Amino acid sequence: MSRFLSKKYATLTPYVPGEQPRDMKYVKLNTNESPFPPSPRVVAAAEQEANRLNLYSDPECTELKRAAAELYGVEPKHVLPVNGSDEILYFAFLAYGDDQNPFAFADISYGFYPVYARFCDVPSREIPLKDDFSLDYRDYLGIREHILIANPNAPTGTTLPLWQIEEIVGSNPDRVVIIDEAYIDFGGESCVPLIHKYDNLLVVQTFSKSRSLAGARLGFGIGSEQLIRDLNTVKYSINPYNVNRMTQAAGVAAIEDDDYYRANAETIMTIRAEATEQLQSLGFTVLPSCANFVFAKSGSVSGEELYQKLKARGVLVRHFTKERIKDYCRITIGTREQMQTLMTNIQSILAEKG
Numbered sequence: 001m002s003r004f005l006s007k008k009y010a011t012l013t014p015y016v017p018g019e020q021p022r023d024m025k026y027v028k029l030n031t032n033e034s035p036f037p038p039s040p041r042v043v044a045a046a047e048q049e050a051n052r053l054n055l056y057s058d059p060e061c062t063e064l065k066r067a068a069a070e071l072y073g074v075e076p077k078h079v080l081p082v083n084g085s086d087e088i089l090y091f092a093f094l095a096y097g098d099d100q101n102p103f104a105f106a107d108i109s110y111g112f113y114p115v116y117a118r119f120c121d122v123p124s125r126e127i128p129l130k131d132d133f134s135l136d137y138r139d140y141l142g143i144r145e146h147i148l149i150a151n152p153n154a155p156t157g158t159t160l161p162l163w164q165i166e167e168i169v170g171s172n173p174d175r176v177v178i179i180d181e182a183y184i185d186f187g188g189e190s191c192v193p194l195i196h197k198y199d200n201l202l203v204v205q206t207f208s209k210s211r212s213l214a215g216a217r218l219g220f221g222i223g224s225e226q227l228i229r230d231l232n233t234v235k236y237s238i239n240p241y242n243v244n245r246m247t248q249a250a251g252v253a254a255i256e257d258d259d260y261y262r263a264n265a266e267t268i269m270t271i272r273a274e275a276t277e278q279l280q281s282l283g284f285t286v287l288p289s290c291a292n293f294v295f296a297k298s299g300s301v302s303g304e305e306l307y308q309k310l311k312a313r314g315v316l317v318r319h320f321t322k323e324r325i326k327d328y329c330r331i332t333i334g335t336r337e338q339m340q341t342l343m344t345n346i347q348s349i350l351a352e353k354g
């Protein structure tokens with residue numbers, strides 16, 4: 001730390017992204033990226049746009065907003081494209097959080113939520129998941145905080161039915177309810193249609209997971225016209241050109257190629273079912289997942305040991321040191337070949353243990 005760093009940041013604990021090591025070629029099952037490349041049309045659109053990188057991007061993202069609105073069945077005024085969905089979360093903490101307006105989120109959820117809360121100086125309350133890692137929607141009815149829920153949740157993969165989301169949104173009319181749908185394309189039910197009924201609902205979507213664009217950084221906030229206006233006020237006060245030209249073009253092309261991504265999501269779900277069965281037959285407990293990962297615990301190897309030994313063998317999975325989940329590893333669903341490599345290595349690790 002230099003002697004210049006503001007006191008208010010001196011004790012920050014930043015978010016730790018999944019590792020991206022370069023020392024060898026790993027089978028990467030640790031950051032929930034898609035194992036499939038973007039569609040050829042997306043690559044072509046981004047390449048074409050590269051020729052215009054001398055010009056600023058459209059700060060309104062006009063075309064992208066129109067395409068996304070159509071995809072989600074809303075109007076462009078309900079959509080705010082952002083530089084990865086993390087950015088809309090950041091904007092929401094800035095826009096709606098302060099001493100009088102704390103946030104609530106689950107104790108086991110996306111690790112960035114508490115980081116943004118601290119960074120934005122917003123008080124927060126962590127609501128524990130149940131012993132089986134399910135979220136009881138009744139814990140969120142009529143509470144005094146703004147609410148942030150990942151549905152499906154990460155790193156657990158469990159999901160809430162639409163009616164429970166609606167109960168939460170409807171019972172907190174004077175609180176903003178943010179539903180982070182990063183993994184919704186892998187088997188959950190989106191609550192986007194509810195934005196027409198509830199002006200306090202903000203839905204967060206990303207193209208990082210199901211649409212193979214993690215490196216392009218593209219996400220969306222979807223909500224009432226007033227919420228989107230608030231978030232635009234924040235955006236134009238920080239970085240009006242937050243979504244670059246190549247990403248805007250890639251996003252439009254990705255939406256036009258929706259079938260490609262739907263097919264890939266189907267494949268991931270099929271492989272997820274196979275992997276779940278294989279892990280169970282190797283003695284793992286696997287939480288029911290509606291995401292592109294499984295959260296699994298071995299009967300004989302600790303989470304830390306499994307993570308370390310897989311890494312030594314060239315397979316990366318994600319391990320969290322938090323007490324409640326330290327026995328588990330979060331394993332991204334890759335291609336069949338990648339999953340085969342994973343299973344072979346797990347078998348040999350288990351065999352070593354005897």
Ligand SMILES: *Cc1c(COP(=O)(O)O)cnc(C)c1O
Nearest residue numbers: 084085086110150182206208219
């Ligand atoms: C991956 C992820 C995000 C962030 O996605 P980006 O769009 O890449 O910023 C947000 N929320 C959850 C729950 C995620 O898992």
